[in-house]
Structure formats: C-alpha cells, structure tokens
Amino acid sequence: xxSDSVVDKGQLPNGIRSRAGQLAPFEWYAQxxxxxxxxxxxxxxxxxxxxxDDVNRxxxxxxxxxxxxxxxxxxxxxxxxDGGSILQTMISVDPPDHNxxxxxxxxxxxxxxxxxxxxxxxxxxxxLLDQIDGTTFDxxxxxxxxxxxxxxxELLGIPAERRDQFKEWSxxxxxxxxxxxxxxxxxxxxxxQQAQQEMGRYFAELLAERQNxxxxxxxxxxxxxxxxxxxxxxxxxxxxxxxxxITTTNLLTNALWCFEEHGITDAIRTGKIDRKQxxxxxxxxxxxxxxxxxxxxxxxxxxxxxxxxxxxxTGWLGAANRDPExxxxxxxxxxxxxxxxxxxxxxxxxxCLGAPLARIEADVAFEMLLDRFxxxxxxLTDLQPIHSLYxxxxxxxxxxx
Numbered sequence: 009x010x011s012d013s014v015v016d017k018g019q020l021p022n023g024i025r026s027r028a029g030q031l032a033p034f035e036w037y038a039q040x041x042x043x044x045x046x047x048x049x050x051x052x053x054x055x056x057x058x059x060x061d062d063v064n065r066x067x068x069x070x071x072x073x074x075x076x077x078x079x080x081x082x083x084x085x086x087x088x089x090d091g092g093s094i095l096q097t098m099i100s101v102d103p104p105d106h107n108x109x110x111x112x113x114x115x116x117x118x119x120x121x122x123x124x125x126x127x128x129x130x131x132x133x134x135x136l137l138d139q140i141d142g143t144t145f146d147x148x149x150x151x152x153x154x155x156x157x158x159x160x161x162e163l164l165g166i167p168a169e170r171r172d173q174f175k176e177w178s179x180x181x182x183x184x185x186x187x188x189x190x191x192x193x194x195x196x197x198x199x200x201q202q203a204q205q206e207m208g209r210y211f212a213e214l215l216a217e218r219q220n221x222x223x224x225x226x227x228x229x230x231x232x233x234x235x236x237x238x239x240x241x242x243x244x245x246x247x248x249x250x251x252x253x254i255t256t257t258n259l260l261t262n263a264l265w266c267f268e269e270h271g272i273t274d275a276i277r278t279g280k281i282d283r284k285q286x287x288x289x290x291x292x293x294x295x296x297x298x299x300x301x302x303x304x305x306x307x308x309x310x311x312x313x314x315x316x317x318x319x320x321x322t323g324w325l326g327a328a329n330r331d332p333e334x335x336x337x338x339x340x341x342x343x344x345x346x347x348x349x350x351x352x353x354x355x356x357x358x359x360c361l362g363a364p365l366a367r368i369e370a371d372v373a374f375e376m377l378l379d380r381f382x383x384x385x386x387x388l389t390d391l392q393p394i395h396s397l398y399x400x401x402x403x404x405x406x407x408x409x
Contacts, residue, residue: 019052021036021049021052021056022051023039023040024036025077027056027392028391030393030398031391031393032341033298033326034326034330035331036329037058037324037327037330038208038330038339039328040056040327041058041059041327041331042056044058044125045057045058045059045062045239045311046058046062046310046312046313046315047154050139053320054301054319054321054322055083055310055313055315055319055320055321055322056321056322056324056325057310057321057322057324057327057328058324058327058328058331059311059327059328059331059333060328060329060331060333060334060351061330061331061333061334062310062311062328063323063324063325063327063351063394064328064351064355065310065324066302066310066321066323067300067351067354067356067357067358068301068355068357069356070102070103070106070356070357071305072304072305072306072308073302073303073304073305073308073321074302074303074304075099075100075101075102075106075302075303075358076100076101076102076303077301077303078101086317092269095242097109097243097244097246097247098110098244098247098358098361099233099247099251099358102357103357106357106358108235108236109157109235109236109240109244110361111235112229112230112233112235112236112403113226113229113230113244113361114361116229117361117362117364117365118364119364119368120200121249122190122204122364122365122368123368125163126368126372127317128162129159129368129369129372130372130376132155132158132159132162133155133372133373134376136150136151136154136155136158137151137376137377138276139379140407143406143407143408144404144405144406144407145404145405145407146370146402146404146405147260147261147264147386147403147404147405148257148400148401148402148403149375149402150259151260151373152257152258152260152261152264152403153175153253153257154171154367155256155257155260156252156253156254156257156260156366156369157171157174157175157178157253157255157257158171158246159164159252159365159369160249160253161174161249162254163178163221163225163226163248163252164225164226164227164245164248164249165214165225165226165227165228166214166216166227166249166326170210174207174249175253176203177203177204177206177207177249178249178250178253178254179254179396180199180200180202180203181200181203181204181207181246181250182250182254182396183196183199183200183395183396197208204246207246207249208242208246211227211245212238212240212242213237213240214227214231214245215231215241215242215245217226218231218232219231219232220232224378226245227245229251230245231265248362251352251360251361251362252362252365254396255296255297255360255362255366255397256296256362256365256366256369256370258296258297258394258397258398258399259287259290259291259296259366259370260369260370260373261399261400261403262290262294262296262398262399262400263286263290263370263374264384264386264403264405265285265294265386265388265391265400265403266289266290266293266294266341267286267386268285268385268386268388269341270341270343271305272286272343273342273375273378273385276343276374276378277378277379281343281344281378282343282344283371283374283375284367284371285345285346285348286343287370287371287374288345288348288350289342289343289345289348291329291339291350291352291353292329292330292345292348292350292352293329293330293341294326294398295325295326295329295350295398296352296398296399297325297327297351297352297397297398298321298324298325298326298397298398299322299324299325300322300323300354301320301321301322301323302320302321303318303319303320303321304316304317304318304319304321305317325351325352325354326398328351329350329351329352334349353366361382380409381407381409382407382408382409383407383408383409384405384406384407385405385406385407386403386404387403387404387405387406391403
C-alpha cells in the first residue's frame with residue numbers, strides 16, 4: 009500500500025461525509041453493526057469494525073494487530089534533522105518498546121498524582137471564567153480550547169507566550185481535507201509536515217536546554233531520562249501536547265452539547281444528577297475520538313471476514329460504545345448509567361495515558377462553570393462539526409451570572 013492511499017483516501021467513509029453525518033454518525037453505525045459489522049471500504053482501502061467485541065479485540069490483541077504506523081507507509085518527520093516524529097511514540101509502538109516509552113512518565117498521570125495538581129487546574133479555570141464578558145460567549149473558542157492547552161503546556165513547561173502557536177501546530181497535525189472548500193490533500197499534507205517539523209525543532213531546542221535541568225516539568229523529565237533517545241523525547245513532547253489538548257477540548261464541548269440537548273444542565277448544577285457519571289456518559293454517547301486504527305500483523309478472522317496481514321483496520325469507538333450487545337438502550341443518553349464500560353479512551357496497553365487528567369479537567373470545568381453562571385444556555389442551531397476527531401467548531405452560549 010502506498011503512502012498516498014492512507015493520507016489521500018483516509019477520509020471519512022461515504023456514509024458520514026455530510027455535515028449531518030459528521031454531527032450524528034450514529035444511524036450509520038447502527039446500520040453497519042447490523043448489516044456489515046466487519047466491512048471493507050474499497051475507496052479507503054481499509055476494514056471498518058463496528059461491534060464492541062470486534063473493536064475491543066483489535067485494540068487489546070497487540071500480537072495480532074499492531075499500532076506501528078510505519079507499516080501503513082505514512083511519512084515521518086524524522087526525515088529531517090531534529091524534526092521529531094509524531095509516529096515514534098508510545099501510541100505507535102507495541103510492547104516491549106511501548107512499556108519503555110510510557111513507563112518513565114506513567115506515574116505523573118496517575119489519579120493520585122494529578123490530585124495534587126487539581127488546585128492549579130481550578131485556578132486556571134477560574135482565570136478563564138473571569139475573562140468571559142457580556143451576555144454571550146463562544147464556549148469552544150473562549151473556554152474549551154484554551155483550558156486544556158494552558159494546562160498541558162504548563163505541565164510540559166512551555167512558555168505561556170508560545171501557547172497560541174502550539175494550538176496552530178496541533179490543529180495542522182490532525183487536519184484533514186475540507187470537503188466544503190478548495191482545501192486539497194496536498195495542502196493539508198504540506199501544512200502537517202511543516203507543523204511537525206517546526207514543532208519538532210522547537211522541542212529539540214528546549215530538550216537540549218534542559219538536559220541537565222532539575223525542573224519538575226515534563227520536558228525536563230523527558231530530557232533527563234536515560235530511557236529515551238533524543239528523537240523519542242521529541243516525539244513524546246509532541247504527542248503530549250497534541251493529545252493533551254484537542255481531545256479534552258472535544259470532551260468539554262460535547263459535554264455541554266449533551267447537557268443542553270437533554271435539558272439536564274440545571275440538574276447537574278444542583279447535584280440531582282451526578283456530574284462525574286454524566287461526564288462518563290458523554291464519553292460513551294459522544295466520544296471525542298470516534299475511531300482508532302490498527303494494522304493486521306497476521307491473517308486473522310473477525311466475525312466471519314478474513315483479514316490479511318498488512319491490512320489497515322479502523323475500529324469505530326463511537327459505534328462500539330453504542331452496541332446494544334453491551335449497553336442497555338445504547339441510543340439513549342442516561343447520565344446515571346452504571347456501570348458504564350465505554351472504550352472512549354481506548355483499551356489494552358494503549359489505554360489513554362491522559363484519561364485521568366481529562367476527567368479531572370472536565371469535572372473541575374463544569375463544577376466551576378455551573379457555579380459561576382446562574383443560567384447557561386447553549387445554542388444548538390446550525391452546529392458545524394470540526395474537521396478532525398469529533399466535536400464542534402463553535403458553541404455559542406447565553407448566560408446570566
């Protein structure tokens with residue numbers, strides 16, 4: 009398979025390319041789960057999986073299904089000196105290398121460790137809320153985007169004045185061609201490569217500066233560990249910045265979207281509905297990441313379909329999280345749902361490192377947001393999906409203090 013086949017054809021499937029389909033792909037998921045749960049898309053040259061058990065198997069069986077994206081033929085920024093590589097990270101390798109790339113930082117993202125950082129998250133959240141003025145604001149642009157960017161940048165030890173630049177780089181790294189404009193695959197690829205190279209060079213400089221440092225930030229931790237090569241250190245920093253802001257932005261946005269859509273914002277504010285449980289249901293119902301890719305290492309059979317070694321597989325988390333074989337009334341938003349064994353953060357050895365941080369950020373954000381505003385109403389008319397992952401470009405809110 010050529011590199012272009014992944015980049016150029018790795019678009020959304022035909023079933024959900026429309027605006028309506030991107031906002032609500034769930035009817036298509038249900039149809040595919042029923043009619044073709046393991047489906048080969050000839051245009052995109054990959055398999056799509058829709059049932060919980062199939063997706064779960066692919067994500068947990070790293071002996072048969074690899075995360076090594078180099079087997080997909082995608083270009084790497086390591087082609088240029090000190091360019092770094094978003095591919096050579098803990099999410100794109102399997103054990104034992106995965107254990108080495110993740111193990112040195114794992115303790116920093118445990119719930120107990122992160123609780124010590126929670127007062128700072130509360131302080132940063134309060135500062136953002138203080139800056140909201142007038143009677144309306146864009147929840148995405150003024151709150152859901154800057155909060156996780158500031159938090160992960162601070163944890164990494166990135167100077168505050170560079171945060172806007174890092175948001176631009178992050179957006180470029182996950183961008184895909186926009187069917188609504190003249191944006192081409194070539195333009196998207198060129199911007200992605202440029203952003204990857206610029207970000208890689210910047211992190212290379214910071215890592216060199218801090219290689220003998222004693223700071224508590226994650227860049228210093230990476231720079232001073234003997235476990236990683238310099239290229240792996242760069243990849244680690246790039247991954248954390250990328251994964252640590254965009255997915256949490258979508259979690260926050262999708263949460264307010266769900267709360268407004270189902271009329272439960274006031275019930276969460278007053279405690280009639282448990283806030284943490286409601287956030288877990290958001291993760292299941294509108295997962296910030298709708299799919300994950302793997303590559304078959306060997307010939308394997310899934311639900312009666314023969315998948316060959318080297319085939320690319322897309323596991324649709326959003327479909328698995330609504331599988332009626334696993335969830336009672338899966339199409340209903342039930343904030344009290346318990347247990348709620350969704351796989352929005354993945355599963356297996358690649359379970360999201362930042363999941364505890366995302367949960368704390370969302371919990372703090374909505375506790376303080378709903379405490380600050382006596383009423384907050386999100387305008388759900390004319391929503392526009394973002395062209396990466398799963399969320400909204402904007403969410404205008406009307407509020408009273």
